[in-house]
Amino acid sequence: MNSVKKLLGIGLMIMMIMPVSVIASNVGDIGNGLSPVINIDTGEDFNTIQEAINAVNTTDGHTITVDAGTYNENVIVNKKLSIEGAGMDTTTINGGGSGSVVTITANWVNITGFKITGSGTAGSTPNIDAGVKISTVQYCNISGNNLTGNRNGVNINSGGYHKISGNQIRTNGYDGIFADSSTYNRIDNNTIIGFTDRGIWLRTASSNGIIDNNTISTGPYGLYIGSGTTSNTVIKWNTITKTTNYGMYLSGNTGSKITWNQVRSNTGTGITLSGSSSNSITNNTLLWNNGTAGIALEGGSANNDVSYNKFWNNIRNGIRFASSGSGNRVTFNNFTNNAKSGSVYDAAVHLYQWSNYNIIANNSLFDNRYSLSGGSGCDYNTFDNNTVTYTTAYGIILGYSNYNTFKYNTVRNGLSGGAASGNAQGNVFIHNNISSNTGNGIAISQGGKHKILNNTITYNTKTGVNITGSSVFSAEQCIIDGNNVSFNGGTGIHLWDSTSWSQHVYETTVTNNIVVGNALSGIELIGGTYKNTLTGNNVSQNLRHGISLKNAPDTTVWNNTVSENAMYGIYVSGTSSSKIYHNNLIDNANQAYEDG
Secondary structure (H helix, E strand, C coil): CHHHHHHHHHHHHHHHHHHHHHHHHHHCCCCCCCCCEEECCCCCEECCHHHHHHCCCCCCCCEEEECCEEEECCEEECCCCEEEECCCCCEEEECCCCCCCEEECCCCCEEECCEEECCCCCEECCEECEEEEEEEEECCEEECCEEECCCEEEEEEEEECCEEECCEEECCCCCCEEEECCECCEEECCEEECCCCEEEEECCCCCCCEEECCEEEEEEEEEEECCCCEECCEEECCEEEEEEEEEEEEECEECCEEECCEEECCCCEEEEEECCECCEEECCEEECCCCCEEEEEECCCCCCEEECCEEECCCCEEEEEECCCCCCEEECCEEECCCCCCCCCCEEEEEEECCCCCEEECCEEECCCEEEEEEECCCCCEEECCEEECCCCCCEEEECCCCCEEECCEEECCCCCCEEEECCECCEEECCEEECCCCCCEEEECCECCEEECCEEECCCCCCEEEEECCCCCEECCEEECCEEECCCCCCEEEEECCCCCCCEECCEEECCEEECCCCCCEEEECCCECCEEECCEEECCCCCCEEEECCCCCEEECCEEECCCCEEEEEECCCCCEEECCEEECCCEEEEECC
């Protein structure tokens, strides 16, 4: 009997013990909802993230996992840890409107899989409340999170080598991502939408970073690099849209590469470089930007390379130089349909003011209003081998721009003419093909010492070469040599004084040109031009006179071949003290006329 009682007692004890051991093992199971924060290296579970971090047994290199739910706390990570949420849509850390939500003060911290919201609004740049604040450490990884409703999304102050990747950073009160005095950071594959200042801001001395494949939209500045010396940043494959001030703004930046980005539909300028030198801007698309330009170089920006970009449908300028430095190269770009609704001289390529010794070469410019435009103080620039077609205003226009060289350009099928230079000195047009434009081929208005050499200027609706002076500015000492000026709808080469008889077009030489088949006279000097020389020209088959001098005193006309012109070979009226000799007049309807 006693043995039976003993057996029954043992059985009851076993039955009572077994459920207790099951309950104990379940407490440690991840995801049972009782203790949602687990250190998977120690097996310990906690109710808050901060408890898990602070635990004595939690040491560098551990991983803490966090179940779905909302955690109302401000987290300070001061150990080398990986903290993993169950997902950015299900696991929330809410800072309750005070301080930074997550503050990292240790190296090698990983934060992933959270919605991080509710930071405070205190502090000033660079020490500002944020969803994630990283202070004076290195090698942190913030990936796969949703940072929303904070002052800054991510705030990095000093340190470097961080990775900010794959985050949704939306509707934060100031910057999306901010870094100050922090180097070698990689910021990639983030979506940054809805900010009141800057999507990404790299401030003082934040160099050698990579900004790759981010989508940035809806705020004043998309990407801002500046307020101090920053260099060698790679900015690639980003899409920046709907900013109100600038898509990208680089200030005081050197050695950076901006490539394969789409910068479009911004209210302000697409990309601006201010005081920035030796950067490359290549293979980008600048589309539908409504500000000053698709790209603006200003504030002494020098030695930058702008190549292989697409400038399409920008409301004002494609690229604009304003007080930029020298040595910038704009090459192999495509400019289409720019400057249709902007200011009067906006252009596909616009040297607005004080920009010297730049090279504009090998670009394709199609269906822009003005294509190549130079303004006040833009001197010693070279425009080489550009193709300018179907411009709705001037293909080339200069005002107060001196000693620029235009060579080997093709300017054709424009609405209002090929090239114009006003109130300027010493510009050179050489080896250009300027043809089939509705207006003049080359027009020089009130400027001097220009050289028009070895160009093909044909089939323009108006005058081939037109040089005009006035009582305000003379047009003097120009050289027109070796050109083919033929089959234009007006006069071939036309020198005249718009104020009549005031002698403001003088000492120009017209030599060795072929002037054939123009709808009016081949060469005409009229209205007070004086002391000009015509020599060595072949002037034939023009539909009025070969050479016409009207009120053009002291003109020298010698050694020209003038043939088969429809009216007079040489026509002279009201012209005194001129020398006309050793010309070859052949088969003109009337060889010569002089009214005494």
